[in-house]
Amino acid sequence: MTLLLRAASLLWWLSVGLWLSVIVTAGISAAFVFGNLKQSGLVLPDHPVSDSLHWRYAAGRVMIDVFTTVDIGQAVSAVLGLAGLIGLALAAPAVRRRASFRVQAAAFLVACGSFGVYAFSVAPPMNAGLREQWAAARAGDEAEAERLRAAFDATHQTANRLFSLTLAGVAVAGAAAAIGAAPGSGSRSASGSASGSGLEEPRLVGLPS
Secondary structure (H helix, E strand, O other): OOHHHHHHHHHHHHHHHHHHHHHHHHHHHHHHHHHHHHOOOOOOOOOOOOHHHHHHHHHHHHHHHHHHHHHHHHHHHHHHHHHHHHHHHHHOHHHHHOHHHHHHHHHHHHHHHHHHHHHHHHHHHHHHHHHHHHHHHHOOOHHHHHHHHHHHHHHHHHHHHHHHHHHHHHHHHHHHHHHHHOOOOOOOOOOOOOOOOOOOOOOOOOOOO
16 A cells, blocks of 8 residues: 555545534534523523523524534545545546445535535524624614524524535445445455455466466
8 A cells, every 4th residue: 555545545534534523513512502501591691681592692602613613623624535535546546436436525525515505605694693693682682683593593404404414425425435445345455456355366377287
């Protein structure tokens, strides 16, 4: 295995592991933060609105930082994964002919595209609306704050669908890569064996008697 192939494999699996981890972490964090704060009876003294709404604002302030960190992790994962895919294709040209590699690359590109739409088209206005909602709540304009919250919730549904598509793309890409790398997958090993066992074919086989 060449140095380029080793480096590409390292980048690829680091990308898949990191990307899956940050998406799952985001979901778990949201569930615990919103679930716990809803039951806490928390009241924000600088928000002169109904007490029943305060936990939402507090949870949002926590989660906006969590999701910013998650988005950075996703961006890094996408770059690492693309570098890994390119490295694999360059270091082992035969890999490009495998169906598993084509599925791997296609699924990963879907994940990158989904994240790109979220990062550039959905997240910026969603976060801006969230900050406007907090400003309205601090000003005591509960009606405007609730209107902004309803608009945020609608956009958040789109964000959730994109997150799910990204997660599915990364998971399928990782599974396809694992299947393609599994022993007996039909790939030719680095030693040149067609069986993938790592053993060279006996030289006497096929010689005239």
